[in-house]
Each structure stands twice: as structure tokens, then as C-alpha cells.
Amino acid sequence: MLVDFDSIPEDAKVWIYPSSRKFYANEIDEVTQKVKNFVENWKEEDNTFKASYKILYNRFIIITADDIDSTISNKDIDSSIAFILELQQTYNVVLLDKMNVCFKQGEFVQYKELKDFKKLLKNKAVTAKTIVFDNLVTTKHEFENYWEIAIEDSWYSRFLKK
Structure with missing residues (x-):
């Protein structure tokens, strides 16, 4: 379930995906909507699951999930990575290289x-x-x-x- 970022507890998991370039002005609304849709539907069957996101500097996609009441499985991680890979391909950016x-x-x-x-x-x-x-x-x-x-x-x- 999508919740306000500020309501997620401090010990919640965070994944940061830095884009190899700034998202263009004509892309940012669409990227934001896609991330929102993913987070809203991520683990949709689990009513206790809480997640949120932020897009900062038109470059960073931050996803956070409270894993206290709901376990984040490898399948859940795989679905998030598949989503990020899809964004990479759609916008011709690199999001998964954390060493840059x-x-x-x-x-x-x-x-x-x-x-x-x-x-x-x-x-x-x-x-x-x-x-x-x-x-x-x-x-x-x-x-x-x-x-x-x-x-x-x-x-x-x-x-x-x-």
C-alpha cells in the first residue's frame, strides 16, 4: 500500500536508483506516475505492506518499504528490479550502477x-x-x-x- 514517505519508519528498507542523467522535464511526470503505480501495486495482495517513494533532483528514484509487518521476499525484490530495468530501457538511462x-x-x-x-x-x-x-x-x-x-x-x- 502506498503511504506518505514521512510515515514510513526510520528502520524501513530503502533502495536508491541514481539515473545516469537527469530526467528531462517532459519525462519527469511520466516517470513519477510509473514509480507511483509500481509502489501502489507492489505486494498489492498484502494489506499490511507499506511502501513509498520520492524522486529527487529529477535524477534519483528512492523507494522505501516497511518490512516490519510484512516480509519483503526475493520475489518482491525481483519485481522491483524488473521494474527498474524497464525504466532503464524506456528512458535510455542507467539506474542500477551504484558504483558511479x-x-x-x-x-x-x-x-x-x-x-x-x-x-x-x-x-x-x-x-x-x-x-x-x-x-x-x-x-x-x-x-x-x-x-x-x-x-x-x-x-x-x-x-x-x-
């Missing part, structure tokens, strides 16, 4: 391959204070507190020159 780096550059969100991001660090095009998105967070609490953080406070800090 998303970071803020002014008001814009950039998406780079890790090797290119390391070059940016080496060349000081980004600094320890640059905000990165840790798309490996797994709970709503982590998402709300550790998703957008400075490089120096993230696992990417290992690439900073010592």
Missing part, C-alpha cells in the same frame, strides 16, 4: 564513473567538502541522515590525498 558517483557541483548534480571522479579529486576539481550522494544506504534513517554528505565524511574519503 553522484555529487553536487553548485546547484547541479553530476554523475561520473568512479575512475573519472578520482581524477576530479586528484585535480582538485572537487574537494573534501563537496557533497556526494551515498546511494549504498539501506534504511530510511541512513537515507535521511547520511545520503547527502561531504566527501570527507563518506566512504569516498579513502580517495582523498592524505
